[in-house]
Amino acid sequence: MTEPTLADWKQMYGALWRIRLFEGHVQRLAAAGEIPGFPHLSTGQEAVAVGICTQLAREDVLFTSHRGHGHVLAKGSDIEATFAEILGRRTGLCGGRGGSMHLVDAENGVLGATGVVAGNLALAAGAAWAAQAQGRQNISVVFFGDGATGAGAFHETLNLAALWRLPVLFVCENNGYAEFTSREEHSNVKQVSSFAVPYGIGTKTVDGNDLPTVFTAARHAIETVRAGDGPYLLECMTFRMAGHYVGDSQQYRSKEELAAIREKCPIERLKRHLIERGVDAEELDAIGDRSRSEVQQAVERAVAAARPDAATVLEYVYRAPALAAIPG
Secondary structure, eight states: OOOOOHHHHHHHHHHHHHHHHHHHHHHHHHHTTOSOSOOOOOTTOHHHHHHHHTTOOTTSEEEEOSSOHHHHHHHTOOHHHHHHHHHTOTTSTTTTSSOTTOOOBGGGTEEEEOSSTTTTHHHHHHHHHHHHHTTOOOOEEEEEEGGGGGSHHHHHHHHHHHHTTOOEEEEEEEOSEETTEEHHHHOSOSOGGGGGGGGTOEEEEEETTOHHHHHHHHHHHHHHHHTTSOOEEEEEEOOOSSOSSTTOOOTTSOHHHHHHHHTTOHHHHHHHHHHHTTOOHHHHHHHHHHHHHHHHHHHHHHHHSOOOOGGGTTTTSOOOOOGGGSOO
16 A cells, blocks of 8 residues: 555545545434434544545455444445435445445445444455455455453454454554443443454554544554564554434533544544645645535435335345245
């Protein structure tokens, strides 16, 4: 991987804005009752998605969690199709059947989001094992929150990944909360990266709200995994500006804490970084405006799309055969 040019950083700045604006529309329509279920937003965590997914090949596979919109978009999935899926429209990534927490775009390497905490870890290891067994060079990347580290599947997967030297990158987006419970209330382990040490897995903890820092750490992690040196765990310390889900009143967080989080906005931090490198603020504003227009048009087309035909509800799903067809 070569060092990013100034043009590359500008593209990543636009990617941050596209995710932020995309989820702004999700929040608005969900609050208005136009989106089914409870979408979970990654507002404030965009630098993790962009810093890592920008460096992945199309053949690399990605697994994400209930807070996965940003990862899917950063991996390159179509904005309109992603939004249509969240709305439950026929033109969605999965024909409107998966919704916000079950985004899949297999052609682009996005093998699934899940609402099951830690439910994606073993799947990512399985995909990595398949690549290893078939002699392919692609890697597997899985995103999860710090709350997932309390599940047995997390430790079981780390153990097997280390034992079999699987090409999988574990990315913990540590936003300090497992749903509504702060890290210090549910774990005596301060940093998730500590869990990788006894398994002999390479690891690092970085500032997840600083895109250049995430990019540099992710480049090393990806190169390590791709070279066949086993798995790697990258912990990105970040903050979610929104609640656990759309509608969360966030009574567990003080006004002072929320104000401090807004000061750590990854978009503003990258903007300051680029201005220091000589980019005009007006040019960055124009990038933001183009992203706003692109997302707005995609959302309007997604909203206007048709809903799936109710007669097709049993298509594309696994189902048991009719009882009459079972012998005995």
